Amino acid sequence: MAKVKQRQLGGLPPKYGFIVNPYPEERVSRCPLCDRKTGQRKIPILIHVNPKHLIALNYTCRYCRDCNLLIAHKHEIEHYLTVLFSQQAPDAIGNDYLAVGTVEKSAWKEGLKQQQSIDKLLPHASDFVTYYEELQLTRAGYYQAGQKPPVAVPPPSQEWVKTSHESRN
Ligand SMILES: [Zn+2]
Numbered sequence: 001m002a003k004v005k006q007r008q009l010g011g012l013p014p015k016y017g018f019i020v021n022p023y024p025e026e027r028v029s030r031c032p033l034c035d036r037k038t039g040q041r042k043i044p045i046l047i048h049v050n051p052k053h054l055i056a057l058n059y060t061c062r063y064c065r066d067c068n069l070l071i072a073h074k075h076e077i078e079h080y081l082t083v084l085f086s087q088q089a090p091d092a093i094g095n096d097y098l099a100v101g102t103v104e105k106s107a108w109k110e111g112l113k114q115q116q117s118i119d120k121l122l123p124h125a126s127d128f129v130t131y132y133e134e135l136q137l138t139r140a141g142y143y144q145a146g147q148k149p150p151v152a153v154p155p156p157s158q159e160w161v162k163t164s165h166e167s168r169n
Pocket of ligand 1: 036066067
C-alpha cells in the first residue's frame with residue numbers, strides 16, 4: 001500500500017498508522033492490512049484544515065492492535081468538522097484538510113478547560129508513523145474467471161462541501 005510523506009509537526013515520537021475509509025456503508029470491522037478483527041480507540045485526532053486551521057477532534061476510530069492502525073470514517077470526520085467550523089469559521093467548510101496525528105488525551109482535556117491555543121498542544125502531539133492512502137474496495141458482484149473486480153468509487157462528500165455563496169478559496 002502506498003504511503004504519503006509529510007513533515008513532522010508533533011513534539012512526541014510518531015505513534016499510530018492511519019487510514020481513511022471513504023465508504024459510508026463500510027464499517028471496517030476487519031483490518032485492511034492484516035484482516036484481523038478491529039476494535040475501537042477514542043483519541044484526539046489533530047487535523048489541519050486549509051488555509052491555517054489546526055484542530056483536535058476527539059474521535060472514536062476503528063483500531064487494529066496488531067498493526068497499531070487507526071481507521072477513521074471520512075463521512076464522520078467531515079460531519080464533526082462541519083459542525084465545528086459552522087460556528088468557528090464557516091468560510092473554511094469544504095476546504096482541503098489532512099489528519100496529521102494524535103494528541104495526548106490529558107493535554108487535549110487541559111486545552112478544553114483553559115482554551116489553550118493549538119501551539120500549546122503541539123508539544124503533546126504525535127505525528128502518524130504511516131499515513132496510508134484512502135481505503136479502496138472492489139465492487140461486490142459476480143465476475144468471470146480472470147476478470148478483475150473494479151474498484152468501487154466512494155460517494156462524494158455530503159456535508160463538507162463549499163456552497164456557492166461561500167466559495168472564495
Ligand atoms: Zn491489522
